[in-house]
Amino acid sequence: MNTLYHYALSPFCRKVRLSLAEKKIEVGLVEERYWERDPDFMRRNPAGKVPVLKMDGMTMSDSAAICEYLEEAYPTPNLLPRDPKARFEARRLVGWFDDKFYHEVTAMLTGERVNRKVMGTGYPDSSNVKAGAKAIKYHLDYMAFLLEDRRWLAGNDMTLADFAAAAQLSCLDYTSDVDWNRSEAVKDWYAKIKSRPAFRSILADEVPGFTPAAHYADLDF
Amino acid sequence: MNTLYHYALSPFCRKVRLSLAEKKIEVGLVEERYWERDPDFMRRNPAGKVPVLKMDGMTMSDSAAICEYLEEAYPTPNLLPRDPKARFEARRLVGWFDDKFYHEVTAMLTGERVNRKVMGTGYPDSSNVKAGAKAIKYHLDYMAFLLEDRRWLAGNDMTLADFAAAAQLSCLDYTSDVDWNRSEAVKDWYAKIKSRPAFRSILADEVPGFTPAAHYADLDF
Structure with missing residues (x-):
């Protein structure tokens, strides 16, 4: 199961959630109080921020890089133009x-x-x-x-x-x-x-x- | 002629300069004291920051978006892997x-x-x-x-x-x-x-x- 570690009012998590949902990729949401710097969470994500997406055998951070990955690996529907x-x-x-x-x-x-x-x-x-x-x-x-x-x-x-x-x-x-x-x-x-x-x-x-x-x-x- | 409006000690300008040079794209450098918010510069770039690249009929800002554009429009040499x-x-x-x-x-x-x-x-x-x-x-x-x-x-x-x-x-x-x-x-x-x-x-x-x-x-x- 894909898992997104997120915080509800993080716009960067929301951007990734919208991309995932538009591409119909199912994902379990886990609320992460990332500012408490839980050692387990920090191990998954040395940048210490959300979103973190566990998917396709990777533990991904950085919302821009995640969205580009989703766009390349799951191109339907396209969220970037072709030109x-x-x-x-x-x-x-x-x-x-x-x-x-x-x-x-x-x-x-x-x-x-x-x-x-x-x-x-x-x-x-x-x-x-x-x-x-x-x-x-x-x-x-x-x-x-x-x-x-x-x-x-x-x-x-x-x-x-x-x-x-x-x-x-x-x-x-x-x-x-x-x-x-x-x-x-x-x-x-x-x-x-x-x-x-x-x-x-x-x-x-x-x-x-x-x-x-x-x-x-x-x-x- | 392509023009890059830049500031010498801006790491974001340096990243774009390295991409341009590696891809052998010639560009004239114009030093821009962007913090003075010159009206002409602000018109070219409402975000008010450097780098700004004039090229291919566009006036481009945002170093990440510029580097992705260069990668797609001038793919040799590739600066991102294929996978x-x-x-x-x-x-x-x-x-x-x-x-x-x-x-x-x-x-x-x-x-x-x-x-x-x-x-x-x-x-x-x-x-x-x-x-x-x-x-x-x-x-x-x-x-x-x-x-x-x-x-x-x-x-x-x-x-x-x-x-x-x-x-x-x-x-x-x-x-x-x-x-x-x-x-x-x-x-x-x-x-x-x-x-x-x-x-x-x-x-x-x-x-x-x-x-x-x-x-x-x-x-x-």
Whole structure:
């Protein structure tokens, strides 16, 4: 049986869960309190982070490398386009959400509000929360700009870039940090991706002590 | 003419420069003081970072996406293995050096010692320098562990993982932050990669106001 060691509000785990589900690869989920650096877990994964995927005789870490592996070993359905330039654009946006969006927004909002308490690292830092609330506006506007002449973020087909973005936004939506009224295009895009069967397990996530926003799992939000 | 907007001591630019040179793709280098957020540069690259590569009618950012593009559009020589599992291992290590190693080591040492002064953000933070000096030992040991039964970091062939690692280490070597006596295997590996023609332009880099370590460009260090 394939096993994914994960943490519910990790956008990187969510990105991998979406890829696995879209490709119809069954996987057992094991919640991993990775910040406690359990020796068994550290042996499986010297980087000490989630996701870790046990599959095909490997113990894999690094969500970007995992998604590329899934794409090559399980190409149906394709989550990257065929043309190298279109593939570049999808990967550029995966990097944008995994790196820039995560550090500027998700770490500052969901990270401060939930993870600090769960991990026992103190109270939310209000200057970080303020910076995150400001940055998300810019990022939503950038997404709206991309969606002006594209059906999905990287072009006219759904790609890993949409999963990378939806993984971040769904964490932020759990903590009511997304203003869905800011852009009709972004809201429509999220409604489309949220209604996919691959999204179901993510909408069922619950972190003890933190109730998700009322509309979190609602397909008409 | 292809153009790479770069900053000499950015490991991500160095990784792309090594890929380009190994594939014999000619490129003009333009030094970009990206932290000054020049409006022209920001228009080319909304993420506001380097490297940015103008090539094949595209303006590309994100070093990981750029390297994957180069690999697909210019496959000779291959810098990723053919087998999906071996490709996973190479990409996992690229992620390790780009993300973990960079944040734990390069940002703490070269970042504090040089970039702060160049970018005018104050004096080095000595607790960061201390943390980086401690972390590099662990990372050199991890590399030595990998090299115990591999010729290169990800297996028996040279891959992007070696370039990702050498890009970080060469920045640290500029500021004399690598103890090459810690592991014979790591030193031998670096000597091999440092002597490749692709490395020449990196060994000629100079940042005004910071003289490189005496052995920086020496192939017998």
